[in-house]
Structure formats: C-alpha cells, structure tokens
Amino acid sequence: KAGVTQTPRYLIKTRGQQVTLSCSPISGHRSVSWYQQTPGQGLQFLFEYFSETQRNKGNFPGRFSGRQFSNSRSEMNVSTLELGDSALYLCASTELAGLETQYFGPGTRLLVL
C-alpha cells in the first residue's frame, strides 16, 4: 500500500496570506489527524477527522481549519498567516478509531516571511 502523502512538501508564504495543505491517507484509512511541529512547542495536535466529521480539535486559533472529503482525503487551511505559523505540518492516518497506530506522512514545511 502507498503511504500517507502530503502536498505540497514545501511552501513559502508571507504574513497575512492564507494556505491550504492536502493530505491523502493510506487507502482504507478513515481517520486523519493533523499536527504542527515547531522547535519551540514540539508536536501539537491540531484536529482529527473521521468519516468527514471533525471529532477532536486542539488548542489552536480559529485561523486553523480543516475538512475531510468522502474519499478520506483531508485539507487544512490557515488564514491570515503569522510568522509563528512557520512549522512542519504532519498528517497521520489510521484505519479505524481506537487501538490503531497512526501512520504519518512526510509533512509540509511551511515558512512564513
């Protein structure tokens, strides 16, 4: 099976712009979670989608949003970018809710100038 794929892999934006990141889970996986990784804050949970519904959300401002499509692909959007949004954004997919390992994609590295 192909792994989790994320596009784009690298992105440079300026403050105030918005960005959309995409994640395609492993085939058959219905749960997609998003995480932000920065040197200062480490890995932090953003949100999780299962069957097109957001089930959990982390402590991030409303500028961060996401959605999931019927084919389980997910997108996250960040509006009004700030310098502090520069990070590696990782998505992870899981086959079923519960006891499953999350498989992480390669990440999208976002730089906000």
Added chain:
Amino acid sequence: ELKVEQNPLFLSMQEGKNYTIYCNYSTTSDRLYWYRQDPGKSLESLFVLLSNGAVKQEGRLMASLDTKARLSTLHITAAVHDLSATYFCAVDTVQGAQKLVFGQGTRLTINP
C-alpha cells in the same frame, strides 16, 4: 490537561552501550506510542503499547509500559550508529480519539 515528559532530552552515547529513555505521563491512559524521527523526516512508528505490563521488542529496541506508574521506557541494547535519531513517546488523551499528546522528544546521538 495531559502532560507527557521524557528524559533525558539529549543523550550522547557510544556504540555498544545500553541506555534507557523514560516517558512519564500525567493522567490515566492505557495506550502509549513510541515514534522515531530522523532529521528533516517524518515520524516512524516503533511501538504501540496497549496494556499494563506490555513489552515489545524490535531489534535492539525494547519498550515497556507500566500504567500504574504512568511510565514507559524505551531501552536500547548495544547501541549502533544507525539508531541515532529523535525518539518521541505519545499518549492518547481520549480513547479512540487519535488525539496524541507527545513528549518533548529525546535526541539520541550514538558515536562510533
């Protein structure tokens, strides 16, 4: 609020030696995950520990879980250079939620 703490945060060791990374978490959870991350790369799943007393081994790595002590350990036996990486433990906050809280990571450097 669930907190996950690892120690040490940095570990430099010689090939052939043994060492242990500790992961403490603050609230009840019966599932703990260990991941490896190489520089500039994503996270690779190493172990999922699902119950008290669980022990899993893969090559030179062995992980265990003590849910009563809220402690997991990752033991490295006879370290080799290829094990140099950052190791994260993570705990699920809500069963089935796929909402992981990660430790700070332990950066392991193994010198020849």
